[in-house]
Amino acid sequence: MLSSFDDFPIHQTSHPVARTGSSDLNHYDRYFFSGYTRDTRLYFAAAMGLYPNRHVADASFSVVVDGGTADARQINVHASRRAPTDRRDANRVGPIEVEVIEPLTTLRIVVEAPEHGIRCDLTFTRRSPAMEEPHFFHQVGQRVVMDSTRLTQFGKWNGWIEIDGETTQLAAGDTFGCRDRSWGIRTVGERAPTGAPVADPQFFWLWAPINFEGFSTHFDVNEHFDGRRWHESGFIATAGDATSPANSNDATAPVRIAEQAPATAMRAVDYRLTWRPGTRAVETFELDMIPWDGPPSTVILEPLFDFHMMGLGYTHPEWGHGVWKGELEVAGDRWDLPVDDLTAPQHVHIQTMVKATTSGAMGVHEGLGVLEQFVIGRHDPSGLSGIFDGA
Structure with missing residues (x-):
């Protein structure tokens, strides 16, 4: 089936854009x-x-208010719809919209769900180039369970969020993220029979994007039950809001986005x-960034409070990703x-807000991340x- 995107030179197969390169039901395309x-x-x-072969699209927006205090609470809105065939219509699910203003540089999120306590208009502007992580590939027996590409990018936010009628203005110099x-x-999607068992259920995933004043660090690992890694990556990226005399007679001129150096990939983490x-939540955590040349750096992460990924549909018993809910359904x-x-x-998958401190080759810096x-x-x-047994 032809769609508007077929008029652009972007094809990666001999078929129209609406037809995925694989007929696997688990094909997906996702923003976070x-x-x-x-x-x-x-x-x-x-x-x-977007899950084209399941004909489903979904989205969630989630906020932790008063994090780390006795009044802390997490508020969420979820939406699901029939997936559009035309990809130009795939940027909105119910009250949640993602707009790509400038690819790999500026994106906007708008949520209009006052009945569930959430409204916002937020713009993300990059601090770092997009980092392409090593390809993810994981196979259990003869079944491929992960075969995907992912990019990570650091940025700052501006705009506003309204929670239960109370509006907070966000300034780019005070609001960071990735x-x-x-x-x-x-x-x-819905779980289906997979035939004879070939392995005990197991998944081990750690991911730590951290923003510092002049740079950012990125770390992730996937491991088998015995600690053997099937995926890992580490990057250090200079922040785009640093200053440089590049292509300018003014030594204080801001770095142009196009002049940012690529992120530096680590030899190991x-x-x-x-x-x-x-x-199964971390109490203490230290990570080592080991470059190809020179001495390593260490980043110590101090947990502050937890954000539950269930608020975005991960492990959610009702709003899991790619599950058919109807033509359009919204809930909070x-x-x-x-x-x-x-x-x-439903609570095992978390992002912990952390304070970070560096030492070693990078020197001493303090930052924030997850x-x-x-x-x-x-x-x-x-x-x-066990499966979910605690430490």
């Missing part, structure tokens, strides 16, 4: 965004996914952690923080057993 204020009292995140884009194949007793939910049981299946944790099944190096 996160942001936080310097005082960490407000944390927000958004996600939007975004990612991924596409390919990964498990989504490593980490050390301890779990909060009785949970909320809960107090911290939750009572961090080992409940440490995402999604750990299912045994993980021998860190002492986890």
